[in-house]
Amino acid sequence: MGTDVDFLVKLRDAACLIKDACEERLESLAPPGAGPSTSYDLNKIAWQSAEGSKGLYEKTAGDGSSDYKALLEDLKTHKGKMNVAGWFVWLFENGTTIGRKKCVSRLD
DSSP states (O other): OHHHHHHHHHHHHHHHHHHHHHHHHHHHHSOTTOSOOOOOOGGGSOOEEEEETTEEEEEESOOOOHHHHHHHHHHHHTTTEEEETTEEEEEOTTSSOEEEEEOOOOOO
């Protein structure tokens, strides 16, 4: 059973990397001004380390910054989960807490 889990983890991580590479390529091919307009910087949001049933992640309950508010709105338009700049980002059920986990390759 462990090998099935390891395989699925590697497959998930590879899919995340492929998706990010495709998004970057599509953005590079798009005409100026046609790409996604993210009005937030994930690094400017105050994140706290946490651990859940699927491992380590970071979360924020909102620091009131414009970056947090813009990310929250973007998440709501994406049904509460999305990939941004190499991060998987999701909205908790309470509607205000945001979690993030780095998409990391475990193929090595």
